[in-house]
Amino acid sequence: MKDASAMNVKEMRMDGQPLLQVSGLAVDFATMDGVVHAVEGVDLEIAPGETVAIVGESGSGKSTTAMAVIGLLASGGRVAGGSIRLDGRELVGASESELRQIRGRDIGMVPQDPMSNLNPVAKIGTQVAETLLAHGLATRGDVKQKVIEALSAAGLPDPERRAKQYPHELSGGLRQRALIAIGLACRPRLLIADEPTSALDVTVQQTILDQLDEMTRELGTAVLLITHDLGLAAERAQRVVVMHRGRVVEQGDARQILEDPQHPYTQSLVSAAPSIAAARLQPEVFDASTGSATQGLGGAEDGAPRASDVAAGDHIVEIEGLRKVYPVRGRGDDFVAVDDVSLAIPRGKTVAIVGESGSGKTTTARMLLKLIEPTAGTIRFEGHDIATLDKAQAREFRQRVQPIFQDPYSSLNPMFTIGRLIGEPLEFYKRGNRAERRARVLKLLDDVALPASMMQRYPAELSGGQRQRVAIARALALSPDLIVCDEPVSALDVLVQDQILTLLGDLQKEYGLSYLFISHDLAVVRLISDYVCVMKDGALVEAATSEEIFTNPRDPYTRRLLSSIPGNELGIAS
Structure with a gap:
């Protein structure tokens, strides 16, 4: 957060009216169980050029408040009271045609979920171009160049190539950046960024x-930032609005609120936020007599990053020389997604793979899950090469190795109830009778902090964080030996994130579970991992114990990752 910027905002607030003024906002949703009061009496203001962050756990009403501002409430929702003014113009009661003129040009939107908000059958460049052309900000003659500029500004590498690709050809991070490019393309006066x-x-x-x-x-563009990342809010917003159960419980200067929170709920949010300075949730004591390494995963004097020598005793997974190459249409060169990666996962431990989008970490995880086949290399589970498993062995393998995927929107069948989604693995593998399966589902819901009433609801009725908890419960259903966690808490607020990480740690301690934990959130990795592998451009650049990585990183790339974490100076880095 920049003091000069904050000073300019204060001057603008004194000299003129707010750009956005929300007063007494109430939002109701009609459900089968009656009317739900999702937002009650919310007041907030945003000055031109100001960034205001709304923070709170899933279901607190922060995204609903933002959707009310832009007139895009979900089915069954309505503004039941209050006022929303943009530059003095009342938006409550505006017609759909009036709102369409405002959306994009005056109010931009960066939604949270890239897969459900990008057209799967249209190229990325086409989708950016539609926005520019619809608002008269480009012509057929110059739209191509402006699309490239928008994609480049949003941080997409090789924007000319990305413009010609479809959403499914991009990683989750690249898809999110494409959404950001669309939201920023018209340079709106107010940008609503929902977990951008x-x-x-x-x-x-x-x-x-x-x-x-x-x-x-x-x-002078104002930003309404919806986030559960307190480090991001502390670093990037001038003011913070804290919401809980549909109401604003505290708001004011960002640093003041996050350094000295007054409301008990705000205090709980700040205390639950992970920090890279924190110790592992359940510290492990490594004993040399058991074969555990004391000099990192590799420990090689030549500095070659390897993860295959750690805990020379018992490995549940051993990966050697793993490589994945994709042919690229229309180009002579192939794309090397994973290049000669070797690592091991000790039984009962957590190995984290970190790196930027496109570094190869998710591709590595998918090869371990047998979702894609490697070009070269070997993956052994319990000493057996998974490439040679017969049908019966593969069926057993899939019960013992379970995934938690990054995107809870596309990984949950929208036609199934929550109870059926969680119980489906139990039914498929014939675990117990109907009553026993129901009891197991109820226990799993409780484990991930969801009420039993969720059993009969559908994914569309849940928030992003709630959907991810369902995905985690489903992964735990078969009591697996190894869980491959691909960004499992990226969609969760800090309170639920803290619960889930603690739950994963408790399950690991109780049942001896092993985890491969894929994440870009280094503060979370610090809390959950015993060992960390750092990947860049498909290769392993550093591998060591978690303590070594976070206190004495050797590779410049690792140091750059650590220095980029928002909120570090406040001890908040989530």
């Missing part, structure tokens, strides 16, 4: 947020 960087690694997150700051300074 939750899918991004810290270095790209920094690039995107720097871009938002630049817009704020140069164009």
